Amino acid sequence: xxxxxxxxxxxxxxxxxxxxxxxxxxxxxxxxxxxxxxxxxxxxxxxxxxxxxxxxxxxxxxxxxxxxxxxxxxxxxxxxxxxxxxxxxxxxxxxxxxxxxxxxxxxxxxxxxxxxxxxxxxxxxxxxxxxxxxxxxxxxxxxxxxxxxxxxxxxxxxxxxxxxxxxxxxxxxxxxxxx
Numbered sequence: 001x002x003x004x005x006x007x008x009x010x011x012x013x014x015x016x017x018x019x020x021x022x023x024x025x026x027x028x029x030x031x032x033x034x035x036x037x038x039x040x041x042x043x044x045x046x047x048x049x050x051x052x053x054x055x056x057x058x059x060x061x062x063x064x065x066x067x068x069x070x071x072x073x074x075x076x077x078x079x080x081x082x083x084x085x086x087x088x089x090x091x092x093x094x095x096x097x098x099x100x101x102x103x104x105x106x107x108x109x110x111x112x113x114x115x116x117x118x119x120x121x122x123x124x125x126x127x128x129x130x131x132x133x134x135x136x137x138x139x140x141x142x143x144x145x146x147x148x149x150x151x152x153x154x155x156x157x158x159x160x161x162x163x164x165x166x167x168x169x170x171x172x173x174x175x176x177x178x179x
Contacts, residue, residue: 033090033101034066038114040073041066042101044088047077059088061103061112061119076119080108094149100169102152104143109154111169120170125154125162133158151175 031044041064061076078088091104099114108122127138137158144153145166152164152172164172 031089033093035093035095035099035101035114036066037095038099039066040064040114041069042090042112042114044078044090044103046087063114063117074117076112078103078105078110078119078122080105080122091143092145092152094145094169096149098149098169100149100166102143102145104140107138107140107156109140109143109152111166111172113169116170118170120172123164123172125156125159125164126174127156127159130159 032041034041043062043064045060045062047058047060058080059078061078063073063075065071065073088103088105088110091102091109093099093101101112101114103110103112105122108124110122111120112118113120124138124140132138137156139157141155141157142153145151146153149169150166152166153161154163155161163175165175166172
């Protein structure tokens with residue numbers, strides 16, 4: 001093998017590594033949220049390990065400085081014991097006096113309080129009042145903040161609409177429906 005052939009292989013390998021890291025960065029950016037007011041970039045990273053097959057799903061919530069995105073400030077683990085294939089996504093953020101983001105899974109959600117750097121326990125609506133229809137019943141959809149970040153509304157498939165009081169974002173309280 002001549003030196004030109006070796007050099008071309010090195011260049012091709014290098015280009016592959018660069019393109020792979022660009023693709024990885026684009027995928028990571030798809031599940032990121034930035035709050036410039038507190039100089040934070042927050043990313044959700046799925047963890048694929050042996051727990052994946054046993055119903056123990058995890059993702060990492062990683063908090064970076066937006067001034068230096070390579071500087072990891074902290075990380076939290078989102079753990080869910082569920083038969084659902086739970087991958088998490090940012091659904092909404094509140095950037096007022098309180099600063100938090102809403103993270104949605106299939107049947108649960110979390111609130112991350114940015115100022116306190118704390119993650120709530122997993123939360124879900126009380127679905128005990130009715131039986132589900134099929135395997136998709138109870139999946140959360142359309143999570144939205146309203147009333148200046150004090151109320152989180154959502155729909156649980158086949159169960160209807162639910163609301164949570166977020167006066168204390170780390171301890172969401174379901175607002176009971178009047179029957």
